[in-house]
Each structure stands twice: as C-alpha cells, then as structure tokens.
Amino acid sequence: xxxxxxxxxxxxxxxxxxxxxxxxxxxxxxxxxxxxxxxxxxxxxxxxxxxxxxxxxxxxxxxxxxxxxxxxxxxxxxxxxxxxxxxxxxxxxxxxxxxxxxxxxxxxxxxxxxxxxxxxxxxxxxxxxxxxxxxxxxxxxxxxxxxxxxxxxxxxxxxxxxxxxxxxxxxxxxxxxxxxxxxxxxxxxxxxxxxxxxxxxxxxxxxxxxxxxxxxxxxxxxxxxxxxxxxxxxxxxxxxxxxxxxxxxxxxxxxx
Amino acid sequence: xxxxxxxxxxxxxxxxxxxxxxxxxxxxxxxxxxxxxxxxxxxxxxxxxxxxxxxxxxxxxxxxxxxxxxxxxxxxxxxxxxxxxxxxxxxxxxxxxxxxxxxxxxxxxxxxxxxxxxxxxxxxxxxxxxxxxxxxxxxxxxxxxxxxxxxxxxxxxxxxxxxxxxxxxxxxxxxxxxxxxxxxxxxxxxxxxxxxxxxxxxxxxxxxxxxxxxxxxxxxxxxxxxxxxxxxxxxxxxxxxxxxxxxxxxxxxxxxxxxxxxxxxxxxxxxxxxxxxxxxxxxxxxxxxxxxxxxxxxxxxxxxxxxxxxxxxxxxxxxxxxxxxxxxxxxxx
Numbered sequence: 001x002x003x004x005x006x007x008x009x010x011x012x013x014x015x016x017x018x019x020x021x022x023x024x025x026x027x028x029x030x031x032x033x034x035x036x037x038x039x040x041x042x043x044x045x046x047x048x049x050x051x052x053x054x055x056x057x058x059x060x061x062x063x064x065x066x067x068x069x070x071x072x073x074x075x076x077x078x079x080x081x082x083x084x085x086x087x088x089x090x091x092x093x094x095x096x097x098x099x100x101x102x103x104x105x106x107x108x109x110x111x112x113x114x115x116x117x118x119x120x121x122x123x124x125x126x127x128x129x130x131x132x133x134x135x136x137x138x139x140x141x142x143x144x145x146x147x148x149x150x151x152x153x154x155x156x157x158x159x160x161x162x163x164x165x166x167x168x169x170x171x172x173x174x175x176x177x178x179x180x181x182x183x184x185x186x187x188x189x190x191x192x193x194x195x196x197x198x199x200x201x202x203x204x205x206x207x208x209x210x211x212x213x214x215x216x217x218x219x220x221x222x223x224x225x226x227x228x229x230x231x232x233x234x235x236x237x238x239x240x241x242x243x244x245x246x247x248x249x250x251x252x253x254x255x256x
Numbered sequence: 257x258x259x260x261x262x263x264x265x266x267x268x269x270x271x272x273x274x275x276x277x278x279x280x281x282x283x284x285x286x287x288x289x290x291x292x293x294x295x296x297x298x299x300x301x302x303x304x305x306x307x308x309x310x311x312x313x314x315x316x317x318x319x320x321x322x323x324x325x326x327x328x329x330x331x332x333x334x335x336x337x338x339x340x341x342x343x344x345x346x347x348x349x350x351x352x353x354x355x356x357x358x359x360x361x362x363x364x365x366x367x368x369x370x371x372x373x374x375x376x377x378x379x380x381x382x383x384x385x386x387x388x389x390x391x392x393x394x395x396x397x398x399x400x401x402x403x404x405x406x407x408x409x410x411x412x413x414x415x416x417x418x419x420x421x422x423x424x425x426x427x428x429x430x431x432x433x434x435x436x437x438x439x440x441x442x443x444x445x446x447x448x449x450x451x452x453x454x455x456x457x458x459x460x461x462x463x464x465x466x467x468x469x470x471x472x473x474x475x476x477x478x479x480x481x482x483x484x485x486x487x488x489x490x491x492x493x494x495x496x497x498x499x500x501x502x503x504x505x506x507x508x509x510x511x512x513x514x515x516x517x518x519x520x521x522x523x524x525x526x527x528x529x530x531x532x533x534x535x536x537x538x539x540x541x542x543x544x545x546x547x548x549x550x551x552x553x554x555x556x557x558x559x560x561x562x563x564x565x566x567x568x569x570x571x572x573x574x575x576x577x578x579x580x581x582x583x584x585x586x587x588x589x
Binding site: 066082083086092094098099100101102103111112113114116122123124125128 | 321450454455456459460463465466467469470471473474475476529533534
C-alpha cells in the first residue's frame, strides 16, 4: 500500500500537495496529490484532457496553482518560472519542443549553456570541447551517436528523445519529466528509450513519465498516479494493478 | 572501425552540411560558363565591376541574412539605408563627417531596434511590421529633409576611406578598379560570420530561427535575440548608406527603394532558409556576387530580347532555381 500523505511529503524528492487549478470558472485540477522519489519512475497516466499537462505545468512554474503547495526535499518551495524549476533541478523533456532540428547534436546539447573560450573580452564557442563532452556524456549513459556535428533533424524520433534525456542527465537534473516520450516511436525505439529511463533511475534520478499509453509505462514504472477529469483517482505501486485495471481507471469504466 | 572517408564522401558531406557550398558551386559554374562563351568577360575590368556592383547589395544582405536566420524579415532596410545616407552625407557636407558617420550607424541601429520591439510586443509578423515602418520611416525622412536631394562635388577624404580606389591592388592588375569598399565588406562579412557561427549569441540566433519554443525551453532569451538581430539589420543598412553616398556623392529620399528585395534575393541565393534557422553570411556575399555576375554576363552577352533593363527576369529565375537547389541539398542526407 502507498504511504500516507505525511510520509510521502517527507520521503519524496518532489511532492505536490492538494493542488487545485482553476482557469476562470473551469476547474482543471482539484486537490491532486502527486510526487516522485529519488530513483523512482512514477507514471502520471490519464486520458487526454485529464489534467496531466496542467499538473506538470504547475510543477514547471508555467502555471501558478490556485491552492496547494509544492515541496522539494521536504521543504516548501514556490516555483514561478521554468527557469526556477530548472535551477532547483527539475528538467522537462517535451515531445516537439525539446530539440532544434536544424542544429547539430552538440549545439543542441549545450543550447543555453554553451561552453566558451575567452579571447580578451570576447567569448567564442568552444566547439571542439562541446563535441567531445557531448559525445562522451551521451556514451556514458548508453547513447551512441555517429558524430556530435550531425544535424538533429536527420535523427530518428527515438534518438532525438534520448539526446534530450541525456542532456537533462548531464546537466544534473534531479527530477526528469518526460512528456509522452514513447508515443510516435517504433517498437525497437521505444525499447531503447525505456532503457534510458531505467538508466536514469539507476543514477538515482526521479523520473516522471507522462503518458496515456498504459502498455509502455507498465514496463518501467515503479508506481502510478492516475488522474481523471482533474481529480486524483489514486496512486498504486507496481504489481498492485494489471494493465487492464489501469486502463479501466483511466477511462472511468471502473470506480475505485 | 570506420574506413577513412573518400574525398567523394567528404565533398558530399560538405554539400549537405554547409549552406555555402552549394551557392559557391553555382557561382563557379556561372563564372566558368560566362568566361567560355562571353568574350571580354574574364578581364579585371569586368571582374572588379562585378565586385563593385555587389558591394552595396552584399553589405545590406549581411544584416538581412542574419535577421532571416533568426526567422524574421526586414522590408524597411532600403528606407533605413537612405536615412543613414542622409545623416552621413548631410553632416559630411556640413563639415561634420565624423559626427555624420557616428549618427549614420546609431540612428539606423535604433530604427532596427524599433522594428524588433514592435515585433516582440505585438507579435505581428515581421513582414507586416517592417512593411509599415518602411513607409513610415520614408515618410519621416521626407518630412525632415523636405524632400531635398543631397549632392556634392566636394571630394572629402572620408569618402575615399569608404570607397576610394584601392591602388595597392589596382597597380598590380591592369585595368582593375578595386575599391576600398571591398575591404570594408570583407571585414564586415568576417565579423558577422564569426558572431553567427562562433558565439553564444549566434548559436541562439540559429535556435530561435529554427524552433523558438525549444530555444525558450532551454532558457534562450528569444525576444532579446530577435531585437538584437533587427538592430544588426538596421546597422548594416546604415553602413550601406555610408558606402552608397561615398560611391555616388548623392542621396535622394527614394534612394534604396527595392534594395530590401535584392538583399533578400542575395541571402536566399546564398543558401539562407526563408523560414529561418539556416544560412550564412558568406552565403549572402556569394549570393550578391552570383546576381551581380549574371547581370554583367547579360550585359556583355548583348542578347537582343534580354536587354540589361530586363535583367530582373534573370534574377527571378535565379532565385527560384537557387531555392530549389538549396532545398534539394538540405533534404539529402
């Protein structure tokens, strides 16, 4: 059985308690409790429009919650922008907005955190160093690339996804949020991306895996939080539910 | 272990990865064809003529290419160039050439910033914003100058700095007419190419032009990058105004009208992607040279049904062909 609220708040790396979000008169989230521990893959599952992305946007500081409190390492925090989220170690990998297709792998890898060589007052990109480090750090988490200078646009969806994950890991993310990382991927590529997620777990990262594909998440998740129509249906540990149970809870064919 | 790449593979990779390789090949092919079939084409006189004609378009195209890579257009550069030309020429004629030079750089830069600020505040497409400011700036210029044309016969030394004869080269090559403006142009191309390809800011320009959402997600200040790119476009228009006045000693309110389109043409022929995110400053220079070479070729060939006045037809065909070639090269792996 899942721990009670106070235990969860204490034991989770990031913990969102009693989160509600209203947009005008529309209630998008109602008293949702959600969190993830170090070295855990927590699935956030729900149908389209259930409130998954609103919840994650609250965590990333895009939306301010109407009520509720976020805890990081047990301490209350307020996150007001994606930049602040990143500063405390929360990194999100979005499906289409992760990488710049026309740029090289290493330029993407270091985008916004470029390495520079100083020549007097001027700073120039240290492309050689960036290429080397990019290649090496992706290799360390099991991602092989042909060349760091290759354009991202010529890679497959799975390769792109894995580079975005590798980037988060390299830059010291403590919480990795993956938004539908396996939708639109082939079976072989899905398996690969799932293996990178397992790798991230082994490195003691907290992983939030957002999806509506029960089958993919069932293979890696340690626990599930199911939300429907803005409310938390429940949080379950691996093995408590079958794939069919989860699917029923997502669609509301069965009430707990 | 991978076998070392053959030179064929290396060249193929160069074509698919560099945006300037394709346009450069086009330029070389055109030069070879023209020198084979057009008598008198391969002389220092016509070559320096081609270069001089490409200088002004090339200078303005530096800023335009930079801005297009960031994903925006600037239709007001022709007008801004006239503003720069008036400031430089007017003040030089009034005995204040250095003040004129400074203002011809500062004011156009600020006009570019105004374009950028309107764009990021209103989120109206840059095509519309700068179409508006193109006419607005021109109208203001008309009011301030009362429509008077600048013209001078007084040959001041400052004009020579920008467009005097480059005798160092002219003495070596007979009949050559190299100009100082070539040195300025090459210097500016190098500076902006380095900024674009080798600095953090340049990296952000590419990212913003290709996928602004992803750039924002990585903490790139998208709005600031856009405003700076507009500032560069304005600055280069001002520089072009200085060069133009130094070359012709004259400036009218209507000067530079249509130059924005030649500059966009040069950038596109030079491999800059209209939708942003790819291109180079070298490429814009090569694009300006391609167009200028074709113009000279057409004039020298003396084709009865394509008189020099009808040169636009050739430019039009070149732009479309270049766009097709660039798309083909880019989509090949």
